[in-house]
Amino acid sequence: MKVAIIGSGFSSLASACYLAKAGYEVALYEKNSQVGGRARQLKTKGFTFDIGPTWYWMPDVFEKFFQDFGKRVEDYYQLEKLSPAYKVFFGQNNAVEIADSLAQIEQTFEEIEPGSGKKLHSFIDEARNNYEIAIKDLVYRPGDSILELITPKTVLKVSQFFSTISKTVKSRFRDKRLQQILEFPILFLGAKPSNTPGFYNFMNYADFGLGTWHPKGGMYSVVEAMEQLAIELGVTIHINATVEKINVVKGKVTGLQVNKKNILADIVLSGADYHFTETLLAPNLRQYSEQYWNKKTFAPSSLLFYVGFDKKIAHVKHHTLFFDAPFEEHAIEIYDTKKWPKNPLFYASFPSITDDSFAPKDKEAAIFLIPLAIDLEDTPEIREQYFEKIITRFEKITNQSVREHILVKESFCVNDFKNDYNSYKGNAYGLANILTQTAFLRPKIKSKKVKNLYFTGQLTVPGPGVPPSLISGKIASDKISKENKL
Template sequence: MHKDIKIIGSGFSALAASCYLAKQGHTVTIYEKNATIGGRARQLKKEGFTFDIGPTWYWMPDVFERFFADFGKKPSDYYELTKLSPAYRVYFGIKDFVTIADNLEEIAATFETIEKGSAKQLRSFMAKAQSNYDIAIKDLVYRPGVSPLELITPETAKKIGQFFGNISKDIRKRFKNKKLIQILEFPVLFLGAKPSDTPSFYSFMNFADFGLGTWHPKNGMYSVILAMKKLAEELDVEINTSCTIEKIIVEKGKAQGLIINGEKIAADIILSGADYHHTETLLDEKDRAYTEDYWAKKTFAPSSLLFYVGFDKKIENVEHHTLFFDVDFDRHAEAIYDNPKWPDEPLFYASFPSKTDAEAAPVGKEAGIFLIPLAPGIEDSEELRATYFEKIMDRFEKLTEQNVRKSVIFKESFCVNDFIKEYNSYKGNAYGLANTLFQTAFLRPKLKSRKVKNLYFTGQLTVPGPGVPPALISGKLVSELIDKNTV
């Protein structure tokens, strides 16, 4: 049955949902609070440099292919992809780094030079990881989180133990070298929790990394947003920006519309791709499915301190993606999850899109993105940002053996306060709700409101979880749920 559907937000999940809903024959309108679309995946352009403000890793290309195939399209119809070779580099000290190749055989050979016998162990570990990937990404995550029975299949029954073990222990049973352990634990950080709190089944992230590789869309991840916008508009979705949602109108337990920039807009169905907690604050308290106490007890993925830096020269001794694991991971993780505070010595990540993409920076110059994971909800100030920029620049220059500070043309920062201001993000989290055992599938906030009829949610705080590929899947899941309930 045809419905008039209003969508809050224009991130990956909202755009994906808009396409599916329009294809089903509904009238779909998107309202975005910011001046440009993309949610957390917006773009910064300055002095000839181009930066992705949010996600910079393109993993699980098959999920993007599956999304576009649902509309008879391919990613290549909209943007150009390059497989990064090498995928990334990890620094552990001066002249002490591991470069991850773009294929498993070379990665296994690299592992073997670091720890004898580790190549065989890696192949065995990756075979299990691929099996998990086939179950999870090709099937399990495409379920709406309505019932625990969704997790019970002949395949998952064989792997029940992997839901109660954890990635950290699994890796340490096979590998002894600290560098290899940290490299293998890195992919699950995208799920927002410590490896010791992440179920073993999520080793499928290792297959996403070593098995499928790391890719880069020309002109950055924002190219994917623009592709989805184009697809949505081809399906007659209307997209509006600079629209502040002030209230979700509920009458007799049913969502009836929105108040946007002071104006009442009627709707048959409301779908929010905005922050779940914030969306519920647009309702009267009696209509909220989750209390403040509920949110306070949840394990949230980290926030981040990000710097977008224009350099007046090319940066040496780095790859497109470069990780700096030269300090104690456990101490940094403790400052995020156990005792929230600014870490004394943070791990950090750097991306140099102009290594792959000539248009990301003027000729002879370099675009750099630096990210420090932080606990959500901690103090954020310009003074702290400046202090931590100096901290990571000290180490960056030392580890990569070059002077870069004097080559900084400009730097822009983005941190906890900005996540709150720009995205209404709960405590300024960057990635959503972590995928721990008790925050998986049906244990996550629901796609459909339990209190208000015709109100739905999508995105990283609901099913299936944080990350760009899950956001695309979330959009599909909620559209199917809406379609099922409007027949």
């Protein structure tokens, strides 16, 4: 039985591996010249940049994925635990470093706010418990029914689904810096902490409990590992392969039109943008209307800069966050007023601090990211204006001059997300994980209108992020295997 997969992001590669292992004949079609979807790589003038994700969290999910094939992570790439995990600037001479052990983080909290070390300990205990429930009981479920969420353990957590991360954090910690550090991981779920159920504090356990890691060679080495595994399992991968249409006869898929040629397939699975995938069907075969998508709360888009410096950068860590601007104002501009931020928070990654492969000797590779509202006007002039904003603040906060040391500068923003990934309104992370878009309330893995058409990725279950994308690939492949016996 032939399965054609659209796209080659983490969810597509994961599902390709599982389906090939189950005995299906799997071919994967990627429109770009590199596999990886949003996790592609840029190499220029001796510098290397991860174009998309740069954080390696929840290492247990990656381990489980490779174990499912009798493999280990270390068979494919080497991991290093970052110490410190990251640094957060709240202004000039005002920074907090997050260590690589919970005991040290508790000590840091205690120094900032007496009494908060013990509070953090109990908060992370709860978060660990939620993490175990989420990973063992919930996230590997297909989102077919509300009953998937009702287990003896989740019933005890009902109140947490109707409270928010923001309320939980602010009720326990008074110092604004500590509040922001605890709210920060929720940004990976693509929503405001004030809109995210308290149960999702399991992300704080992912952060403080499991730590922040770096795969040697960057996140793209994970893509290459999954690509290698897929090929070992017999998956055929086609790059520069643009899918123009999903072919349907009498309500059932018959294959794809790729680069103007028809490809036969018994099953089609799309890891491409869900909204875009449905535009490859006749309007009467689409499950979700434009109005449906327009009403959804999307995770942010991003303005990214890939910068190569001709010197090493001081006073920063591999992952460095700049929270020297008002958090709430920026969140309102992303989700509510949906406009370019006046004074944005931003994130910077310096992978060459940890990994020599990212930059020539005595030089530094940097990635700067500003979270943005989706569908904003995107011009070279606006991008440049925002680069100036953040580099001016960067120089002031870190007490150094870097502008004249730039050798390489590339950018990626809303228009690129649309053009390169067919991303709905240029979103970077998919659908936000708010209560009304959780589990069975997300777009479905299986089409109700077209037989043997399935979906995977960050617009369906379980949600945004790299580990959830791996899990989504497994959920989709399990559903296909269950419903299409070989």
